[in-house]
Amino acid sequence: MTRYSSAELARGALGALLGIAVAGATARAVPGGPELLPFIVAPMGACAVLLFAVPASPLAQPWPVLGGNLVSTAIGLAAHLVVDDVLLAAAFGVGAAIGAMMLLGCLHPPGGACALLAATATPAIHEQGFLFVLTPVAVNTLVLLLIAIAVNNLSGRRYPHRPAAAAASPAAAALGITTPDVEQAMKRLADRLDVLPADIVSIVRDAETHALDRRLGSIPVSRIMNTDVVVVHPFESIYRARTLLVQRQVKTLPVVDAERHVVGVVSIIDLFTRDIVELESVDSIMRTDVTTIAADTPVADLVPIMTTEGYKNVPVVDDEGRLVGMITRGELIAVLHRALLGAT
Numbered sequence: 001m002t003r004y005s006s007a008e009l010a011r012g013a014l015g016a017l018l019g020i021a022v023a024g025a026t027a028r029a030v031p032g033g034p035e036l037l038p039f040i041v042a043p044m045g046a047c048a049v050l051l052f053a054v055p056a057s058p059l060a061q062p063w064p065v066l067g068g069n070l071v072s073t074a075i076g077l078a079a080h081l082v083v084d085d086v087l088l089a090a091a092f093g094v095g096a097a098i099g100a101m102m103l104l105g106c107l108h109p110p111g112g113a114c115a116l117l118a119a120t121a122t123p124a125i126h127e128q129g130f131l132f133v134l135t136p137v138a139v140n141t142l143v144l145l146l147i148a149i150a151v152n153n154l155s156g157r158r159y160p161h162r163p164a165a166a167a168a169s170p171a172a173a174a175l176g177i178t179t180p181d182v183e184q185a186m187k188r189l190a191d192r193l194d195v196l197p198a199d200i201v202s203i204v205r206d207a208e209t210h211a212l213d214r215r216l217g218s219i220p221v222s223r224i225m226n227t228d229v230v231v232v233h234p235f236e237s238i239y240r241a242r243t244l245l246v247q248r249q250v251k252t253l254p255v256v257d258a259e260r261h262v263v264g265v266v267s268i269i270d271l272f273t274r275d276i277v278e279l280e281s282v283d284s285i286m287r288t289d290v291t292t293i294a295a296d297t298p299v300a301d302l303v304p305i306m307t308t309e310g311y312k313n314v315p316v317v318d319d320e321g322r323l324v325g326m327i328t329r330g331e332l333i334a335v336l337h338r339a340l341l342g343a344t
Contacts, residue, residue: 007155012053016051018147020044020144022143023044023141023143027140030135033128033135035124036124039136041140046113048144051159057161064108065108068107068108069108069141072100072101072114072115072118073111073114074118076115077121077129093119094112098112220296221294221297221298224299224335233258234255234281254290256323263290264288264290266282293317294317294319312329315327
C-alpha cells in the first residue's frame with residue numbers, strides 16, 4: 001500500500017478543498033442559466049483527486065483535464081439529444097467520449113463521468129443545452145486547473161508535470177536504458193501503463209544509484225586507495241618528474257608542498273608532449289585545478305567523479321587536506337567487479 005507523506009496528504013486534502021470551493025463559487029457567480037442548474041458538477045470531485053493527489057499522472061495534465069471534460073460533455077449532450085432512450089444515450093455517450101478522448105490524446109477518467117452526466121441530463125441541463133459545456137463544466141475545470149497549478153507549485157511539486165532529467169554517466173548513456181527503449185517495451189505490453197517513459201527511465205537510474213550506494217556506500221575510499229604514492233614538489237625539476245614517472249610506471253604525479261598539501265598535478269602528457277627545458281621547475285607546468293577526495297568518502301561517490309567528470313586519478317586527503325593516498329580507475333573497477341560478482 002502506498003504511504004503518503006504529511007506534505008502529500010495536506011496538498012491533496014487542502015488543495016481539493018480549496019479547488020472545489022473556488023470552482024463552485026466561480027460558476028455560481030456566472031449569471032444566466034436555469035435556476036436548478038448545478039454550479040459544481042460531480043465529475044469535478046474525481047478531477048480533484050487527480051490534480052491534487054497524483055498530479056504527475058499523464059491523466060492529470062492540463063490538456064487531458066480540459067480537453068477530456070469539455071469534449072466528453074459535448075458528446076454526452078449530443079447523445080442525449082439524438083437518442084431517446086436514456087440508457088442507450090448514456091452508453092453511446094460514454095463510449096463515444098472515451099473513443100474521442102483516446103483519438104485526441106486527452107484521456108481523462110472524469111471525462112467519462114462528464115459524458116454520463118450530460119447524456120442523462122436533468123431538465124435544467126437539458127434547458128441549458130450545449131451552453132452546459134461552458135457553464136458550469138468549463139468554468140469548473142479551468143478554475144480547478146488554475147488552483148492545481150498554484151497549489152502544486154507553491155508546495156514544491158512541479159505542475160504541469162515534466163519528467164526529471166535522468167542523470168547517467170557517458171557509459172550508461174551509451175549502453176544503458178534510454179527513453180526510446182522504454183517506449184518500445186511499453187508498446188509490447190498487453191496492458192498499457194499509465195506512466196510516462198521518461199519517468200520510468202528516471203526511476204531506473206535512481207534505482208541503479210541506490211543499488212550502488214547499498215553495495216558500496218559502507219566502503220570508505222581509504223580501504224581501496226593506493227598509499228604508496230610518489231610525489232614531487234613545486235620547486236623540483238621537470239627532469240626529476242620525468243624520471244619518477246618512468247621509474248614508478250605511473251601516469252600522474254601529485255605535486256605537494258612541505259606539509260603534503262596537494263597544490264597541483266602533472267601527468268605524462270604534460271611532461272612528454274611539450275617542448276620544455278627539463279631544468280624548469282614543476283610548478284611551471286603543473287595543473288592547479290585539482291579535485292581531491294576525503295579518505296572517509298564512500299566509494300560510491302567516486303563513480304560520478306571518475307565517470308561523468310572524467311577523472312582517471314584522484315588524490316585522497318585527510319581531514320587537514322594532506323595527501324594520504326591516490327585512487328585510480330583501476331582500483332575503482334576492481335571494487336565494482338567484486339560488487340557485481342557478489343550480486344550474482
